[in-house]
Amino acid sequence: MLDRLKIAARFLKFYWRAKTKYRVHSPFVFQFVEAVLEDDRTFYVFREAEILRGELLNSNDSIEVEDFGAGSHVSGLKKVRKVREIAASALSPAFQCAWLFRLVQFSKPLSIIELGTSLGVSTLYLTEGSPRQAQVLTLEGSKTIADLARRNFDWYYDTFLKIGLKRNNPDILDFSSYEKNIKTDFEKNKIQILVGTFDQTLQKALNQVKKLDFAFIDGNHRREPTLAYFNQCLAYAHEGTVLVFDDIHWSEDMESAWATIQSHPSVRLTIDLFWCGIVFFRHENKEKEHFSLIKAEWKPFSWGFWA
Numbered sequence: 001m002l003d004r005l006k007i008a009a010r011f012l013k014f015y016w017r018a019k020t021k022y023r024v025h026s027p028f029v030f031q032f033v034e035a036v037l038e039d040d041r042t043f044y045v046f047r048e049a050e051i052l053r054g055e056l057l058n059s060n061d062s063i064e065v066e067d068f069g070a071g072s073h074v075s076g077l078k079k080v081r082k083v084r085e086i087a088a089s090a091l092s093p094a095f096q097c098a099w100l101f102r103l104v105q106f107s108k109p110l111s112i113i114e115l116g117t118s119l120g121v122s123t124l125y126l127t128e129g130s131p132r133q134a135q136v137l138t139l140e141g142s143k144t145i146a147d148l149a150r151r152n153f154d155w156y157y158d159t160f161l162k163i164g165l166k167r168n169n170p171d172i173l174d175f176s177s178y179e180k181n182i183k184t185d186f187e188k189n190k191i192q193i194l195v196g197t198f199d200q201t202l203q204k205a206l207n208q209v210k211k212l213d214f215a216f217i218d219g220n221h222r223r224e225p226t227l228a229y230f231n232q233c234l235a236y237a238h239e240g241t242v243l244v245f246d247d248i249h250w251s252e253d254m255e256s257a258w259a260t261i262q263s264h265p266s267v268r269l270t271i272d273l274f275w276c277g278i279v280f281f282r283h284e285n286k287e288k289e290h291f292s293l294i295k296a297e298w299k300p301f302s303w304g305f306w307a
């Protein structure tokens with residue numbers, strides 16, 4: 001309860017300082033707001049991935065998972081969890097996944113690393129938003145959860161997309177030749193799951209991509225590991241790299257990690273969307289800049305005298 005009150009207080013603080021597009025003067029940040037926050041278009045993946053989420057939320061299955069504990073420490077313990085509980089508590093909600101999709105569409109990364117696959121819903125959004133030739137490496141500590149994510153990817157690419165294809169093309173009666181050309185195998189092969197703790201897998205993933213374009217850090221939300229992942233990613237980052245840190249206001253520990261990341265000399269621009277923080281290394285930003293941004297309709301009076 002106390003934690004919820006603290007998060008609510010942090011949100012109010014964020015809300016007070018957050019700017020809408022009407023108050024953003026940087027052309028790059030304005031483009032970002034238009035493309036990521038304000039674009040309300042729905043893409044096919046949104047609907048299909050949300051059907052998958054619905055199935056997971058209604059699932060009666062239970063799986064035995066490795067326990068990462070409150071701070072995601074690997075305790076070696078296993079516990080039985082209902083799939084629907086994991087779906088309800090661990091997955092990024094639909095509107096955040098939509099922002100992730102638009103952010104990868106905006107930044108066009110060819111290499112994506114996700115720390116924290118869980119059931120794979122955010123991975124689908126990241127994959128579908130990225131260019132066709134992109135590779136997506138997603139890291140998960142629990143083998144049983146990773147197995148389920150793999151099953152979800154198969155399901156999505158082998159079933160949903162074909163159903164969608166048929167629904168959207170009622171005139172085509174014979175799909176056998178059409179399906180050979182369908183992009184599903186190609187898209188599915190874009191995703192690779194690396195199983196193990198982030199300490200074991202992040203370096204492998206970075207060695208594999210060699211040059212990191214985009215990372216979504218969505219697991220083990222504690223200060224020291226978060227900073228360690230940031231530093232590891234930094235060694236493979238370049239001017240166009242985008243790093244997204246989830247849950248930056250989740251705890252004082254995470255707020256402190258976020259402040260340290262913002263003050264790093266290589267970081268030129270940061271955007272705080274409350275649920276996540278986005279880091280850019282753009283050399284064009286001669287002066288370091290930090291923005292807290294909110295969709296205009298969430299702060300309707302902001303085009304007046306207010307920020």
Ligand SMILES: C[S@@+](CC[C@H](N)C(=O)[O-])C[C@H]1O[C@@H](n2cnc3c(N)ncnc32)[C@H](O)[C@@H]1O
Nearest residue numbers: 072091092116118122140141197198218219220
């Ligand atoms: C918040 S969930 C990821 C949610 C997913 N990105 C989404 O939005 O759909 C975090 C995941 O990271 C995994 N995880 C947490 N700490 C880890 C660690 N130290 N090493 C490997 N995996 C870890 C957990 O098992 C969990 O599945």
